[in-house]
Amino acid sequence: MGSVAAPLVGHQDAMLTNFAKKFVNNELIADRIAPAVPVGRQTDKYWIYGRESQELLEHQLRASGAPAERIRLTLSTDTYSCQSHALAAEISDEGRAGYADAGDIEQDAVQAMIGKILLQREDELATMLGDTAQVTNNVTLAGADQWSNDASTPGVHIQTALDKIVESGVRGNFIAVGWQVFAKLRWHPAVRATFQYHTDRALTDADLAAYFGVEAFLVGAAVKLSKAAAISFVWGKNAIVGYRSMSAGQQDVSGVKNFRWSGAPGTSGGIGVVKARHSDPSAKSDIVGVDDYYHQKITAVQALYLIKSAVA
Numbered sequence: 001m002g003s004v005a006a007p008l009v010g011h012q013d014a015m016l017t018n019f020a021k022k023f024v025n026n027e028l029i030a031d032r033i034a035p036a037v038p039v040g041r042q043t044d045k046y047w048i049y050g051r052e053s054q055e056l057l058e059h060q061l062r063a064s065g066a067p068a069e070r071i072r073l074t075l076s077t078d079t080y081s082c083q084s085h086a087l088a089a090e091i092s093d094e095g096r097a098g099y100a101d102a103g104d105i106e107q108d109a110v111q112a113m114i115g116k117i118l119l120q121r122e123d124e125l126a127t128m129l130g131d132t133a134q135v136t137n138n139v140t141l142a143g144a145d146q147w148s149n150d151a152s153t154p155g156v157h158i159q160t161a162l163d164k165i166v167e168s169g170v171r172g173n174f175i176a177v178g179w180q181v182f183a184k185l186r187w188h189p190a191v192r193a194t195f196q197y198h199t200d201r202a203l204t205d206a207d208l209a210a211y212f213g214v215e216a217f218l219v220g221a222a223v224k225l226s227k228a229a230a231i232s233f234v235w236g237k238n239a240i241v242g243y244r245s246m247s248a249g250q251q252d253v254s255g256v257k258n259f260r261w262s263g264a265p266g267t268s269g270g271i272g273v274v275k276a277r278h279s280d281p282s283a284k285s286d287i288v289g290v291d292d293y294y295h296q297k298i299t300a301v302q303a304l305y306l307i308k309s310a311v312a
């Protein structure tokens with residue numbers, strides 16, 4: 001399997017496209033942090049609205065016959081660009097014949113390719129949200145403050161993050177952490193003390209969501225391999241607190257969104273699988289390609305807060 005710069009010239013396979021769109025890796029959380037926003041163009045501008053609704057008007061009384069007090073709406077723009085993230089696999093006729101007893105070789109190839117694209121998207125998002133230059137509301141913990149210390153106070157740090165986010169006009173409704181952070185929090189004495197009747201077991205995602213007062217506590221357990229086969233966790237040792245709307249559009253204040261080009265050629269909703277016979281008949285093989293047109297972007301930095309190095 002290898003990457004390609006553009007979709008293959010062939011026909012879209014609707015059945016394999018549906019298979020690709022339904023494929024879910026439960027260890028990945030990018031879709032739950034950055035809701036998908038369908039867009040009609042590959043590259044375009046989107047509006048950023050000002051915060052006039054939070055400005056207090058001191059004089060709203062209108063005298064008889066006088067015009068109403070004017071307000072000014074401020075608008076700015078930013079851009080998105082949904083690039084093609086594509087992979088292709090070559091399936092030989094001999095390989096197809098030998099694979100018959102193992103399952104569906106085309107579905108397995110699509111699953112492998114979409115899995116790689118999803119992992120890349122996960123890693124891109126984790127890198128972006130772990131960057132203090134991009135998530136400007138942040139704190140870096142060290143020493144006794146880190147949650148791996150039993151005397152630390154994770155609830156205080158999370159409350160600080162929620163207090164900062166609410167200044168944007170929305171309440172933070174999710175916390176996303178890497179596996180190493182989750183592994184410490186579920187046994188942290190300060191957290192477990194509030195679950196008096198459950199101290200004999202590890203706390204769950206739902207327990208931690210209830211403790212911190214958010215809708216969702218998301219655990220990113222995905223791992224990635226280096227070229228030298230070294231294993232590392234995609235989400236590292238950070239915690240992200242933020243707001244997301246699961247019915248996001250171009251006007252809500254979700255901290256980060258995933259713009260997807262819904263009308264991309266050869267796709268259904270921005271994701272597609274194309275098949276073509278190899279151009280050289282002597283190769284006796286088919287080529288199957290997967291495309292995903294997206295752009296993940298921070299769209300409301302005020303609705304995000306990064307706790308970096310949450311554990312040692």
